Amino acid sequence: MRASATKQKIKESFIIACEQVGYRQVSIQQVAQLAQINRQTFYYHFKDKQSVLRYVYDQDALIYLHQEGLHIDNWEEQALxxxxxxxxxxxxxxxxxxxxxxxxxxxxxxxxxxxxxRLFHQVDVEGELSEKDIQFYSRFFSYGCCGILENWIRTEYQETPLEIAGQLFQLAKDVEFFCFRLYQQMKE
Structure with missing residues (x-):
């Protein structure tokens, strides 16, 4: 089995094991057995179960946010x-x-x-925002997005992915619009 195929098999086995017994209860031995590999092969690819966890969500979901080309115009699609x-x-x-x-x-x-x-740096073409403000705004919106994401998962995915992505996109557009309006009013 090629290395990438083995990693994929470990990833799939890890997901199954977590769904069956929970993350805390999953052992490397269980994952190795499900993947039909030995423990040594597991450790060749991953340090521990936390590194597998990161690999899973990085390759499965967060991959869509890793792209350098991610910007306001395609953010909704990638979030979806x-x-x-x-x-x-x-x-x-x-x-x-x-x-x-x-x-x-x-x-x-x-x-x-x-x-x-990066987004705040891109939209601040006039250089009006301080680095401190950009960091604060970035943290603020990141906490909001993480809270929305966590709540969505905890409430058993009540909204569709399209609804959540649309709401996040609309928020970003509204913030951009109102910031521009405020900036225009300040210039008058």
């Missing part, structure tokens, strides 16, 4: 793809939020904060 990926493995992500929330949310937060920071 991410949300659809999360919902495809709803039981897994519900388990992760319940048992490994801090790991997942911290990684999502870091990624989203980087994108918001």
């Amino acid at each position: 793809k991410m949300l659809q990926a999360l919902k495809r493995h709803a039981t897994f992500y519900t388990t992760i939020i319940e048992e490994a929330r801090d790991i997942f949310i911290a990684d999502v937060f870091t990624l989203v904060e980087q994108h918001f920071s």
Whole structure:
């Protein structure tokens, strides 16, 4: 089996194991058995179950937010793809939020904060915002996005991925619009 195929098999086995017994109860031995590999092969690819967890959500869902070309014009589409990926493995992500929330949310937060920071730098063509303001706004919106995401998972995905993505996109557009309006009023 090729290395990438083995990693994929470990990833799939890890998801199944977490859905069956929960993240805290999953052992490397269980994952290795499900993947039909030995423990040594597991450790060749991953350091521990936390590294597998990160690999799973990074490759499964967050991959859509890693793209350098992510910007305001395609943000809704990429967020939708991410949300659809999360919902495809709803039981897994519900388990992760319940048992490994801090790991997942911290990684999502870091990624989203980087994108918001880049976005604020892009829209601040006049250079009106200080770096401190950009960092604050980025953190603020990142906490909001992470809270929405966590609530969506905890409430068993009541809204569709399209509804959530649309609301996030509309929020971004509204903020952009009202900031521009405020800026115009200040210039008058």
